Amino acid sequence: MKILDLFNLTEQQQTKLAGLGDVQVIEPQDLNDNNSKEIDAIYGWDAHAEEVLTASPKLKFIQSNSAGVDYMPLSEFQKKGIILANVSGIHAEPISETVIAYVLSFARGIVTTAAARPDKRWVGDQVRMQNYTLKNRTAVIFGTGHIGEAIAEKLQFFGTRTVGVSRHGNPVAHFDEVVTDDQGTDRAAKADFVINIMPLTPATKHFFNKEFFDEMINHPVFINVGRGPSVDTQALIDALDQYKLAGAGLDVFESEPLEKSSPLWEMDNVILTPHISGGFQEYGAEAFDILYKNLASFIQTGEVAVNKVDLSAGY
Amino acid sequence: MKILDLFNLTEQQQTKLAGLGDVQVIEPQDLNDNNSKEIDAIYGWDAHAEEVLTASPKLKFIQSNSAGVDYMPLSEFQKKGIILANVSGIHAEPISETVIAYVLSFARGIVTTAAARPDKRWVGDQVRMQNYTLKNRTAVIFGTGHIGEAIAEKLQFFGTRTVGVSRHGNPVAHFDEVVTDDQGTDRAAKADFVINIMPLTPATKHFFNKEFFDEMINHPVFINVGRGPSVDTQALIDALDQYKLAGAGLDVFESEPLEKSSPLWEMDNVILTPHISGGFQEYGAEAFDILYKNLASFIQTGEVAVNKVDLSAGY
Incomplete structure (x- = not known):
């Protein structure tokens, strides 16, 4: 399974994900016409994700790195049967x-x-x-x-x-x-x-x-x-x-x-303050903990473990 | 007993003090050569108090309206046997x-x-x-x-x-x-x-x-x-x-x-901030509670009930 990393996973975090089995982390700079069609999951969200959303029929799980998900095309996720989880709680x-x-x-x-x-x-x-x-x-x-x-x-x-x-x-x-x-x-x-x-x-x-x-x-x-x-x-x-x-x-x-x-x-x-109230030095580590839990669960059961977003309600 | 009020006692507070017995509140604008010699107690501290300290042999109790008392002539209090109390606690x-x-x-x-x-x-x-x-x-x-x-x-x-x-x-x-x-x-x-x-x-x-x-x-x-x-x-x-x-x-x-x-x-x-951290809207009411307790005790026993300052230590 291929996961597109849009939130700068550390080397250590990538190693830990690899331990879940057949997990391959794709960095945005390595995205191309071939592998973008084969992305199963995305961590984070930006223009690369929009591309993959169009290109990859395999995309089934997105782990946002924010609590609010109002900036994402939720109705399209719903249409395509994509599961979305947020990192609500760490903020x-x-x-x-x-x-x-x-x-x-x-x-x-x-x-x-x-x-x-x-x-x-x-x-x-x-x-x-x-x-x-x-x-x-x-x-x-x-x-x-x-x-x-x-x-x-x-x-x-x-x-x-x-x-x-x-x-x-x-x-x-x-x-x-x-x-x-x-x-x-x-x-x-x-x-x-x-x-x-x-x-x-x-x-x-x-x-x-x-x-x-x-x-x-x-x-x-x-x-x-x-x-x-x-x-x-x-x-x-x-x-x-x-x-x-x-x-x-x-x-x-x-x-x-x-x-x-x-x-x-x-x-x-x-x-x-310039939209910084949710930030803190351990943010990357705490968000990763949620990604890890959810990816492990998704691989085993096709469902996430925590923080699933209700796509109709929008949170 | 006469108390010089240098911290703006309200009418209600003055009435309450009068209830302690023979207590007469002197406002600074009413201070003169005659009554300044007869002041027994002072609430607060400013130049009027310095005058009274020199003029009144009867002065035996000072209730400060601050926690720190470093701005007062403590050694003179000691010499004259004046009891000093602060309002430590309300800050x-x-x-x-x-x-x-x-x-x-x-x-x-x-x-x-x-x-x-x-x-x-x-x-x-x-x-x-x-x-x-x-x-x-x-x-x-x-x-x-x-x-x-x-x-x-x-x-x-x-x-x-x-x-x-x-x-x-x-x-x-x-x-x-x-x-x-x-x-x-x-x-x-x-x-x-x-x-x-x-x-x-x-x-x-x-x-x-x-x-x-x-x-x-x-x-x-x-x-x-x-x-x-x-x-x-x-x-x-x-x-x-x-x-x-x-x-x-x-x-x-x-x-x-x-x-x-x-x-x-x-x-x-x-x-x-301009030396305001101890201030709050209920300050006057809470400081008065201490004055009241101490004046009542002083009248009865010649000693204060709470917050007596150790004049040697300076607090």
């Missing part, structure tokens, strides 16, 4: 830590005082007693999967009340309460922090729009570590300008890289 | 949250990417996999009192190994290990985070100097939420310039406000 720790970094940067006056730094203004007396701690604050988290749960666990540790929002509203560990989508806006309106970690689907596109932000009577800090297009960017900018939101922590954007013309770059009450 | 939560904000801002790439923001550079690919999580990192915390312990508890929650440094090296909750002062530099050298929360005493002045920073082989992030003069500022700047330190999170400085000529203002790998 929970890094992303939840980034969320806590955002939240505390707002709570502890780091964002406010950073705005005075270019002018070297010492604003201690103005800011000191405006600061707050996370105790008895409320966070509403849209999305109660692995990552949402990890965020909730950390916020609960700091004494913050956690409200989850999901399609089903079923209880999830580390949430004081979980409500359904239709109650989410109401809970968010009264919260201190509103955090998005929903996958991008037709149902979540522009979920955070003018109507949503208009409801935010408690001026929460809005955090997006989910997907950029879940947010109507112009509505977000307006909400920040009009102090419907106290601030925003944004790792993802409707178009990436964020265009240089975006006002977000220059807004004092916004923390920006 | 543990806010300061430890600020430390976690600093630590995570470095770990999660927020500091690095902020440096690229003025030029609107999208540095995701460069930073994403350099990020790290706090799991299995090591933090060396100089000072194992209330605040040090609260910092250690939070870091342990994130999976960071915590090493405390104290004069005595006695075990303290939430520290994986506590070592004595003489072993501190060696532990710090191999750490990821070096955090100062020691009080300022002759023994801690310029404790973090060139000799200390020269030892830092693991390029830790240095965090100071203790006192500014514990650090030799020029040595710190040099250590940052020479990458002996990966970065610094600084809330306190040798001279405050930080002078506009300080290079620290413009260093990309430094987070600066």
Whole structure:
């Protein structure tokens, strides 16, 4: 079986895959008209994968190296009977830590005082007693999967009340309460922090729009570590300008890289990071563990062991 | 008994104090040559207090509104038999949250990417996999009192190994290990985070100097939420310039406000806050609780109930 490697497997990792039996790793630079027809599996996704998807009738398993798979042609996978697995789970720790970094940067006056730094203004007396701690604050988290749960666990540790929002509203560990989508806006309106970690689907596109932000009577800090297009960017900018939101922590954007013309770059009450919240030094090793488990299972049974994507739901 | 209020007691708080018996609250604007001779107690500290210290032979109790008391004439208190209490304890939560904000801002790439923001550079690919999580990192915390312990508890929650440094090296909750002062530099050298929360005493002045920073082989992030003069500022700047330190999170400085000529203002790998890490919205209420407890006790027994400062040790 031939697997196309689009995520830079190390030599050691390749050796380990070879131990599964008749596994041949093809690197993208070695892809040609002959072997592209014979690819059984792909690790990762880029233009080479699109080629192979067209060329190889044998392609039956794709292991993505991301949690979200909205950038892949899912309906085509469905038509061709291709099994897709993601690496959902490994992002929970890094992303939840980034969320806590955002939240505390707002709570502890780091964002406010950073705005005075270019002018070297010492604003201690103005800011000191405006600061707050996370105790008895409320966070509403849209999305109660692995990552949402990890965020909730950390916020609960700091004494913050956690409200989850999901399609089903079923209880999830580390949430004081979980409500359904239709109650989410109401809970968010009264919260201190509103955090998005929903996958991008037709149902979540522009979920955070003018109507949503208009409801935010408690001026929460809005955090997006989910997907950029879940947010109507112009509505977000307006909400920040009009102090419907106290601030925003944004790792993802409707178009990436964020265009240089975006006002977000220059807004004092916004923390920006360039879609890095899921990254960490051990990412390659942890993603490989999932690939290895799934490839082993796929070879033996034709099914993956973990993290199979529901191609209709999109995650 | 007359108490001089230098920390803006609310009307409600004044009423509560009056309930202790014959307590009269004097506001600084009402201080005059007559009543300044009759002050028994002071809440807070400023130039008015210095006056009263000279004028009033009756002054026997001072409740500071800070944790550190290094800015007060302690030896004069000692000579005059004045009891001093601080509000140590109420800063543990806010300061430890600020430390976690600093630590995570470095770990999660927020500091690095902020440096690229003025030029609107999208540095995701460069930073994403350099990020790290706090799991299995090591933090060396100089000072194992209330605040040090609260910092250690939070870091342990994130999976960071915590090493405390104290004069005595006695075990303290939430520290994986506590070592004595003489072993501190060696532990710090191999750490990821070096955090100062020691009080300022002759023994801690310029404790973090060139000799200390020269030892830092693991390029830790240095965090100071203790006192500014514990650090030799020029040595710190040099250590940052020479990458002996990966970065610094600084809330306190040798001279405050930080002078506009300080290079620290413009260093990309430094987070600066203007001595605000101990502040939070409920500060006044929590400090009052300590004043109330101590004044009640002082009236009844001539001794305070909590947080008495050892005037020889300086904390």
